[in-house]
Amino acid sequence: MLATPIRPAEIVGGYLLGFGVFTLLQSTLITSFSVGVLGMYMAGSFWLVLLINLLLTLTALTLGTLLSTYAGSELQMIQFIPLVIVPQVFFSGLFPLDSMSPWLQKLSYIMPLFYGADAMRGVMIRGEGIGSIQLDIYVLLGFSAVFALLNIVVLRKQRAI
Numbered sequence: 001m002l003a004t005p006i007r008p009a010e011i012v013g014g015y016l017l018g019f020g021v022f023t024l025l026q027s028t029l030i031t032s033f034s035v036g037v038l039g040m041y042m043a044g045s046f047w048l049v050l051l052i053n054l055l056l057t058l059t060a061l062t063l064g065t066l067l068s069t070y071a072g073s074e075l076q077m078i079q080f081i082p083l084v085i086v087p088q089v090f091f092s093g094l095f096p097l098d099s100m101s102p103w104l105q106k107l108s109y110i111m112p113l114f115y116g117a118d119a120m121r122g123v124m125i126r127g128e129g130i131g132s133i134q135l136d137i138y139v140l141l142g143f144s145a146v147f148a149l150l151n152i153v154v155l156r157k158q159r160a161i
Contacts, residue, residue: 008155043127062147
């Protein structure tokens with residue numbers, strides 16, 4: 001694929017668009033099932049929950065493509081999981097951040113899942129509107145844009161080789 005005249009931005013855009021359709025369908029299905037069928041408690045808007053899920057899947061998709069671009073093999077991709085994915089869980093707020101030392105608490109601000117979990121808690125538990133979670137939405141969009149741009153840069157460097 002790198003030998004074709006397709007630009008790296010087109011490769012990344014096509015990949016994100018192709019998989020983005022499936023993540024859109026998957027997020028819609030999971031959100032609808034969780035709220036409608038399982039009766040999961042939700043104080044806020046269903047559409048905001050869906051928006052947050054879509055932003056989280058977009059961020060995960062762009063991060064995954066970035067990591068797969070850096071990985072030279074499947075084994076290297078597996079080795080990224082404990083380094084990148086597992087810390088997301090610990091710093092998302094699933095475990096109380098107040099009990100961590102202050103310098104560890106600051107690490108949560110560079111984790112995309114922290115902002116998704118914060119927005120989701122705000123909408124589902126506290127019933128907040130879009131104004132209250134606006135910062136979280138912008139940060140998730142920013143992470144997605146940065147990961148996509150980094151992916152384009154890495155592909156350009158690989159093509160030059």
